[in-house]
Amino acid sequence: MNYIKLFYYILILSIILPNIITNVSTKESKKIVFYVAGNPGGTVFEISNELKQHLLKFNYDLHLEISGNCISAQKQFLDAKHPALLLSFNAMAAHEECSMIVPTKDSLVSNLFSARLLFCGRPEKNNLQIIKSNQKTLVGLSADYPKTMVTSLGNNIKSVTYQNSGAILAGFLAGDIDFFISNFSRGTQLMQQNKATCFAITGDKSFSGVPPAMQVLPEWKYNDTLWLKAIIQNNFSKEEKELLISHIQQISKSQDWQDYAKKNNFVTDTAIGHEVFVNSLKNWKISN
Amino acid sequence: MWLLFFIALITGCVVGLLPGVGLLFTMILFSPFLKGLPPEQLIMFYLVVGGTSQFTGSVIASIFGIPGENSSIPASIEGTKLFKTGRLPEALSTCAIGSMIGTFAISIILIFFLSYIGEQSARFFNNTTQLLLFVVSSILLIVSSKKKFIGILLFLLGCLLSMVGFDQINNTTRLTFDLVFLHSGIPFGSLVIALFTMPYIYNYIEKKSEGKKISQGDIKVAGFTESWKIWWDHRWSSARGIVLGSICGLVPGLTTILSSNLSYYVEKTYRLNKNIYKKTGDLSSLISAETANNVGQLTSVVPLFLFGLPILASEAVLINLIEKGGFKVAGTALLQADIFTTVCFFFMLSAILAMIMSWHGVKYLMLLHYLPKKTHVWIMILINIFVLLVDGIVNYNLYSTILCFILLLPLGYILRKNDLQILIFAAVIYPTLELIVFRFYQLNFQ
Numbered sequence: 001m002n003y004i005k006l007f008y009y010i011l012i013l014s015i016i017l018p019n020i021i022t023n024v025s026t027k028e029s030k031k032i033v034f035y036v037a038g039n040p041g042g043t044v045f046e047i048s049n050e051l052k053q054h055l056l057k058f059n060y061d062l063h064l065e066i067s068g069n070c071i072s073a074q075k076q077f078l079d080a081k082h083p084a085l086l087l088s089f090n091a092m093a094a095h096e097e098c099s100m101i102v103p104t105k106d107s108l109v110s111n112l113f114s115a116r117l118l119f120c121g122r123p124e125k126n127n128l129q130i131i132k133s134n135q136k137t138l139v140g141l142s143a144d145y146p147k148t149m150v151t152s153l154g155n156n157i158k159s160v161t162y163q164n165s166g167a168i169l170a171g172f173l174a175g176d177i178d179f180f181i182s183n184f185s186r187g188t189q190l191m192q193q194n195k196a197t198c199f200a201i202t203g204d205k206s207f208s209g210v211p212p213a214m215q216v217l218p219e220w221k222y223n224d225t226l227w228l229k230a231i232i233q234n235n236f237s238k239e240e241k242e243l244l245i246s247h248i249q250q251i252s253k254s255q256d257w258q259d260y261a262k263k264n265n266f267v268t269d270t271a272i273g274h275e276v277f278v279n280s281l282k283n284w285k286i287s288n
Numbered sequence: 289m290w291l292l293f294f295i296a297l298i299t300g301c302v303v304g305l306l307p308g309v310g311l312l313f314t315m316i317l318f319s320p321f322l323k324g325l326p327p328e329q330l331i332m333f334y335l336v337v338g339g340t341s342q343f344t345g346s347v348i349a350s351i352f353g354i355p356g357e358n359s360s361i362p363a364s365i366e367g368t369k370l371f372k373t374g375r376l377p378e379a380l381s382t383c384a385i386g387s388m389i390g391t392f393a394i395s396i397i398l399i400f401f402l403s404y405i406g407e408q409s410a411r412f413f414n415n416t417t418q419l420l421l422f423v424v425s426s427i428l429l430i431v432s433s434k435k436k437f438i439g440i441l442l443f444l445l446g447c448l449l450s451m452v453g454f455d456q457i458n459n460t461t462r463l464t465f466d467l468v469f470l471h472s473g474i475p476f477g478s479l480v481i482a483l484f485t486m487p488y489i490y491n492y493i494e495k496k497s498e499g500k501k502i503s504q505g506d507i508k509v510a511g512f513t514e515s516w517k518i519w520w521d522h523r524w525s526s527a528r529g530i531v532l533g534s535i536c537g538l539v540p541g542l543t544t545i546l547s548s549n550l551s552y553y554v555e556k557t558y559r560l561n562k563n564i565y566k567k568t569g570d571l572s573s574l575i576s577a578e579t580a581n582n583v584g585q586l587t588s589v590v591p592l593f594l595f596g597l598p599i600l601a602s603e604a605v606l607i608n609l610i611e612k613g614g615f616k617v618a619g620t621a622l623l624q625a626d627i628f629t630t631v632c633f634f635f636m637l638s639a640i641l642a643m644i645m646s647w648h649g650v651k652y653l654m655l656l657h658y659l660p661k662k663t664h665v666w667i668m669i670l671i672n673i674f675v676l677l678v679d680g681i682v683n684y685n686l687y688s689t690i691l692c693f694i695l696l697l698p699l700g701y702i703l704r705k706n707d708l709q710i711l712i713f714a715a716v717i718y719p720t721l722e723l724i725v726f727r728f729y730q731l732n733f734q
Binding site: 010068069160161162169170173177193 | 471
């Protein structure tokens with residue numbers, strides 16, 4: 001068999017077939033592409049997919065596109081010629097290469113969720129004393145969390161990077177790290193088994209008996225750190241955007257959405273404006 | 289429960305036969321139908337689909353050389369050699385027996401010692417242990433290749449290709465040359481088809497004779513007693529597969545991939561050192577790998593039962609489904625729910641049924657031997673293109689998949705005479721390995 005001929009056939013097949021598939025599936029002109037700055041299995045994908053299911057009930061022609069990371073998602077979202085949606089979150093927006101997708105007054109459709117961060121350590125140890133005494137300590141952190149939160153606790157307190165919160169917990173159980181900072185849902189899992197003690201939470205109020213970090217770590221500078229997930233748009237007309245906002249408000253009040261938020265210990269605060277999101281970014285410097 | 293079991297069994301068969309459609313995609317696809325089911329049914333569904341797809345995935349990998357699941361790489365290497373020499377029925381029946389024995393052994397061990405094993409392994413499984421497992425498997429892989437220096441270069445090339453895209457440590461892009469379609473990295477489907485299965489097809493075309501010519505009379509299902517006897521001769525390979533599979537099944541992100549690949553390379557190296565490795569297809573190495581991936585499938589859910597901890601993206605989807613049904617998967621909740629024995633019962637049952645299906649189904653697939661070589665080549669090309677499209681569609685990146693595939697095709701042609709499994713293995717493990725090495729530095733030297 002002639003190789004050039006073989007290459008030629010393969011090229012033809014691999015170019016024509018996807019075009020046929022794409023043309024068949026995109027006949028509708030009013031298609032909205034929802035870019036996902038994460039991968040299936042992650043929180044960003046999960047929330048985007050959850051929102052997609054709800055929006056489909058309002059007859060939106062919505063197509064999920066996995067961009068995989070914020071850099072790719074930002075480029076696709078900003079270059080889109082069609083109506084586009086994107087789930088923007090602090091860690092992504094604070095990143096230098098992704099700063100173009102910080103929600104603005106025009107682009108913000110609605111905030112979806114907010115959550116606070118939890119500090120946990122070993123139950124048999126006096127964790128606060130360890131931090132205050134600036135002993136050499138290792139703190140597990142997701143790759144997209146702000147490292148400054150760890151380094152600000154003391155020059156002997158070092159961060160250790162994990163791919164996600166599940167891997168942090170495995171590392172903690174294996175004894176690799178002394179503390180971890182994670183979202184509320186993951187932190188409480190080990191607390192219930194007495195394998196961890198959570199001793200501080202961001203924000204100004206106690207939650208489930210865990211005191212706010214500002215009380216137990218008075219020198220700590222990142223008290224107002226909030227984890228925010230907001231939906232932003234590109235290429236929507238004013239009317240389309242208004243309609244979308246009203247639909248998302250309906251969704252956020254629905255029992256399904258509330259159950260989903262409750263399960264993950266998220267707060268469904270759609271009233272949070274773009275200013276709050278922008279202010280929160282000062283704590284989310286992840287590249288240093 | 290029984291209806292769901294049979295749906296899972298059929299789904300698992302289909303998932304295994306359709307390379308590119310993994311457990312993660314299946315769970316996402318079935319989410320709307322599984323919502324609200326109790327945890328034992330959901331975990332049973334998850335394990336039965338995963339376990340059955342390991343059986344059928346090996347059949348298709350052995351015949352077409354396409355490792356749809358990364359855990360089928362050993363089957364695509366040894367299985368194809370055995371297929372060419374007409375020994376596939378015997379290979380599949382003995383591997384199916386090995387997988388079933390492995391499934392039974394690990395299920396029974398875990399039913400009695402789940403808590404103890406889980407607690408011990410959680411402590412044992414620190415970053416250094418994980419790094420050691422990766423280093424050992426990489427060294428074994430390179431050592432087992434004929435040209436070791438080329439092997440090292442291919443390993444490095446695999447790492448380099450895997451580096452393209454997003455740098456998870458520094459949160460930036462690398463090696464993308466500002467091309468948007470590379471920002472998410474080279475899609476796995478493009479990589480494996482352009483650099484592993486297409487070179488296999490090139491080599492297949494170039495080879496004049498394909499080993500022993502098979503006549504229609506040769507195509508028969510391997511006998512029951514005969515297969516058990518052959519398996520018994522390789523029982524220690526299965527035993528090694530059970531041990532390595534159960535350990536590697538706990539490695540976050542890799543589970544069955546590391547289970548089958550490490551078991552394969554350990555067995556292959558062991559047999560090469562003893563000068564008993566068969567170049568025309570080594571059944572022992574294949575049995576070890578196939579036993580290990582089924583064992584790894586079950587041990588991968590151990591952290592879920594003991595700590596509510598997902599170590600795979602597909603398990604994160606599973607947890608989400610369980611919690612949507614109102615069951616909070618926190619800590620030991622699943623263990624306390626006392627569902628592990630039920631789940632293991634169905635997992636073992638699925639192993640028996642999958643064994644029978646892959647054992648007897650092979651006689652139909654072996655008919656492919658009678659097709660003219662040209663037709664065989666075209667079937668392989670069309671299946672590869674189909675797999676590529678499915679991979680692109682299910683991962684929502686069809687165009688970058690096609691584009692990367694086209695760009696990598698010439699490289700596959702240039703490298704066709706080399707041991708490309710090293711390159712693919714390196715590309716698969718690199719993202720996890722990179723983080724483990726970086727963490728090793730953070731834990732010990734910062």
